[in-house]
Amino acid sequence: MKELAYLNKYILKYGFRLSLGVIFMIISNIFAIAPAQVVRYAFDLVVDTLKTQTILQESAFYDQYINDFFQVVLLYGGLIVLMAFLRGIFLFFVRQTIIVMSRLIEFDLKNDIFEHYQKLSLSFYRKNNTGDLMARISEDVSKVRMYLGPAIMYSINMVISFVLTISLMLSINVKLTFWALLPLPLLSISIYFVNNIINKKSELIQQQLSTMSTFVQEAFSGIRVIKAFVREKESLSQFTDTANEYQDRQLELAKVNSLFYPLMLFLIGLSTILTVYVGGIEVGEGAITPGVIAEFIMYVTLLTWPVTSLGWVTSIVQRAAASQKRINEFLNIEPEIISPTEEPFEIKGDVKFENVTLVYPDSGIKALDHLSFEINAGKTLAILGTTGSGKSTIANLIARLYDPTEGRILIDGHDLKKLNLHDVRSQINMAPQDVFLFSNTLKNNIAFAKDDATDEEIITATKNAGLWENIQQMEYGLDTIVGERGITLSGGQKQRTTIARAILGTPKILVLDDSLSAIDTKTENAILNNLQTVMKGRTSIIISHRVSSAKLADKIIVMHEGKIIEQGSHNELLTIEGHYKSLFDQQSKSSN
Ligand SMILES: Nc1ncnc2c1ncn2[C@@H]1O[C@H](COP(=O)(O)OP(=O)(O)OP(=O)(O)O)[C@@H](O)[C@H]1O
Secondary structure (H helix, E strand, O other), X not given: OHHHHHHHHHHHHOHHHHHHHHHHHHHHHHHHHHHHHHHHHHHHHXXXXXXXXXXXXXXXXXXXXXXXXXXXXXXXXXXXXXXXXHHHHHHHHHHHHHHHHHHHHXXXXXXXXXXXXXXXXXXXXXXXXXXHHHHHHHHXXXXXXXXXXXXXXXXXXXXXXXXXXXXXXXXXXXXXXXXXXXXXXXXXXXXXXXXXXXXXXXXXXXXXXXXXXXXXXXXXXXXXXXXXXXXXXXXXXXXXXXXXXXXXXXXXXXXXXXXXXXXXXXXXXXXXXXXHHHHHHHHHOOOOOHHHXXXXXXXXXXXXHHHHHHHHHHHHHHHHHHHHHHHHHHHOOOOOOOOOOOOOOOOOOOEEEEEEEEEOOOOOOEEEEEEEEEEXXXXXXXXXXXXXXXXXXXHXXXXXXXXXOEEEEEEOOEEHHHOOHHHHHHHXXXXXXXXXXXXXXXXXXXXXXXXXXXXXXXXXXXXXXXXXXXXXXXXXXXXXXXXXHHOOOOHHHXXXXXXXXHHOOOOXXXXXXXXXXXXXXXXXXXXXXXXXXXXXXXXXXXXXXXXXXXXXXXXXXXXXXXXXXXEEOXXXXXXXXXXXXXXXXXXXXXXX
16 A cells, blocks of 8 residues: 555645545535434424324314424425535535546646656666556556545545444434444445456456457558458457457456445345334334434435445555556656756767677677777768667667667767766757657658757758658648658658658757668769768768768778678778678679
8 A cells, every 4th residue: 555655745735625625525414414304303393293283183273283384394395405405516516626636636647657758768668568658657547546536535525424424323322323334334345345356357358458459459550461461351350359358358247237236225225124123113112203213214325325435445545556556666767867967068079989888788689899989070970780780779879878888988078978968869860770750740750859940941851851852742742641650651751751850950960770771872872962061060870781871971880790890981991802892792783
């Protein structure tokens, strides 16, 4: 239960609302209890009137007497209606304070979790799948909200109505109170157990629902593959299987639910019977008036919901504690990469790797092995190499998405780890190898990192990225929606969109990670030429598998298994009979 203590700071923040809620709850309870006494008076009045009626029947006051009787009964009736109305109004205020408080905390909590998620390193995202991250920010937070809203509200209500009602009952008749309340703890305990069964079954349903949604999501995003391999029938039958399982689990829950209400009604009925039976004996002995029986039946009805809620609230609190535990697991993870300073830093563009080794924390793979190289501001570095040789890892390290396991990376002679992280990242733009576009317009995708980008700047960026001609042919131009992950664009168009995004705002260091691979050599040459103008005086790092992307660079390094095996300019490397030369020969042959 200690997990829920994390939420106390939020409860304190909205303490005023909660206190108001408690006051409204007390008032609404008073208006709920008071009618029972009015009923007793009315009941006793009816009994008395029935007794005296026969005596007065012959008297001259009889009509007046009956008239007065009806007026008093009417008054009692009016009082009951008025109190029910006031009770309703205050219950409205209770919900407006306590339930609204829970919604506000839910909002704060979701924002805090999202903000924290964003600070966590990439290795965290490799270890945890998206479904799990989503579940904690949505379903788990919803369960926690059930504790903050309904559970807190009904617990307060329970305490107030127990104290007020039971003390009133005891002050009237102890024996009758004992018998009337006897079945209620049983009700509470059975509801707790039934609720637990319901929760377990609901969880199974939830799991099946998420299996079903994952399946549907995959089926639709992979629809091209499904159609191309004519697997629609198999896909449908798999869906039917999961849907059947979902239906079975729902039916099981429905069975438990249908047991739940009869059980509740049985125990409440038992309470009423006991009240009438023991109350009757007490009336016979002259200990109470008959009106008390009616009053007690009303009290029992009033206590039914708080007693029921006791079992319900207990299981809500248990579930909320389990959910908060899962949320805390993530909230307690410290971001591995943090900015050590707030001091502003302006990048010139010198990049130096000093004996850098990187072992990926999650896979244990040594991606870079004592790597050293440097590139001066304003120059272009091309990185070539076999697959898995560590090229993208260099890009990840320059943007400080990971920190080296050994060695240092220097930007303008300063250790990257000691610089203002926000300033560094905002001056380094990267077009990553795994292209990611948001399902938004092309314009918004390109202007992603520069909110104030003008249309002119965006158009210039698309021209330099060799994308403008394509955009002009599109019906909606820059306002074309690219679909989920850019599904409506070709591979090359997607790559060029990310290049436009990266060069917009002319970064101090530009990293293109295999961003020209799906582009024909003619367009590639045009883009590389444009880059020379756009990136004049700025540092560019071009990662590629193709010699054509590298040949214009001031310096080329060739990687293999995390190490540099060759380095120099295009002409220098052609003089060595090595990997670069053989790549050059192969690629020139295939392009002829
Ligand atoms: N985020 C990561 N977590 C764990 N291991 C990784 C991660 N990224 C890459 N690796 C591993 O590190 C090694 C180097 O990968 P990297 O992506 O840097 O190679 P690359 O030269 O860019 O390859 P390619 O040319 O195929 O893109 C590979 O063995 C890869 O499996």
